[in-house]
Amino acid sequence: MIGVDPEKAFAVYLRIRDRLPRPVRQGAAQNGNFCDIVADYDLVLFDAYGVLNVGETAIPGAADTIAALRAMGKAVAVVSNSAAYPKMQMMERYARIGFDFVPDEVVTSREALLQSLTQKPPRRWGLMVDSSAGTDALGDLNTVILADDAAAYNAVDGFLLVGAGGWTDQRQDLLEATLLHNPRPVLVGNPDLVAPRESGLSLEPGWFAHKLADRAEILPMFLGKPFPEVFDLALARHPQSVPPARVLMVGDTLHTDILGGLQAGFATVLVTEHGSLAGLDIPDAIARSGIVPDFVVPCI
Template identity: 30%
Template structure:
């Protein structure tokens, strides 16, 4: 399965065939708190051509309103309805299940804000210290399970510990408990030698003892796009996902029937893409191959400017 580098002809084809552009953020539009040159101008050019822009992120550590503020601070126009992050999508998904009871949330304060916005009762966010006597008398003496819990939601949690893992897995083992995860990203997208475990590490620590797989809202799964498609009446064939990761952004695009554009300004490189193409001998790996690629989003933008 071959993919093609964006040139003027391909850029024209993209503009003619795509109405809705879905952008991953970190590594595509910005790095940390700095815009990747040309990205904001590209978004502005697409808007001038009447295209709809969405910002799609696996990050559960920010609310939609916080993402809007970050977008604006870096020169990207955005409204809350343009942003879909995993904390909001998870809350939206849980609300749609019409569950009674409470959510035990292994997560962060932003996830709590999103749950609150849907009127969902929850608890568990923040530190849950392991008592000093736990090694002497056992963990069972310290855990009291709430019988009203009907859902466990797991996202990025800097306070993850043995106590939280025990409670979450125990709730999940109850018959009928919904198990939802924001994403399973392996690490945070940070430069340098420091490796910071991502939400996938937190989810793994819970799903292994629970012996149950979660409904994963974030990329590469289809849940976030399914919610967005329903809310905005999107036609997948008129949508393009732009990302820097083949195993999340591009995989979701192909899974959902969208066009895809991979940029090399973040996680992926041209050499890695070439290796991926050579080894794409299974259906799952084929879903990781983009339709188009370019070095950075601004390369597409430079062609788009010619069409305005």
């Protein structure tokens, strides 16, 4: 689903603000040069869409910046809300578009979701995901991919929203109807409302999860930015203990990357040229959101 403009997406983020965490501090929104900013930090965490890539296309210069950070002795990692595809498929894509990340440097909300599920009783889960993504790397989970059969929605014990490719209004109606009739757990592996693609902003699982919260009065459990579990995974993955004040979170979205980084106690950089805020008045967006990054740059 493509075609949501940045202002509409931002307005929805503003409307669902009370469902998101509160930052423990605010930044100063200073403008600066990215490579100068990173000098004071040991670990640099990057969002992917809108910072490193747009859809399947690398943003010019992003791979060179990663190489420059490595040469400076900085640790780097990706912290992504991309939950639809297994890690190996993501690694293949990064390699194809010119990045040299290794698996331990890529932390996803899919991993945060799977970790959360280890603490829950076994269930048969209905899965929001494009059928082409399959259910690889979901371990021993008992899942059925949701499509257009209402009986499948009624037969499962809970729902996992991980990828919105192929999702339709009809399927959303089926999901809302079954939850109104029989409330069950809903876990969201990708809290993003939208993601930057080559042809525009795509609707992501968070968009549909908040529609559920509005219409079916069910508050889903979100695993991914801006919520803390995925950041905890990123810090745990680092071989040396890094204080939050020495971590820099770089992202294009105020309500996920920047809010999540501030909530974790990290320094934050908002990237504006290619992401979900592209074309908006950035100082105005920051003021309306009440989420203030430490730094603002056009690109990395």
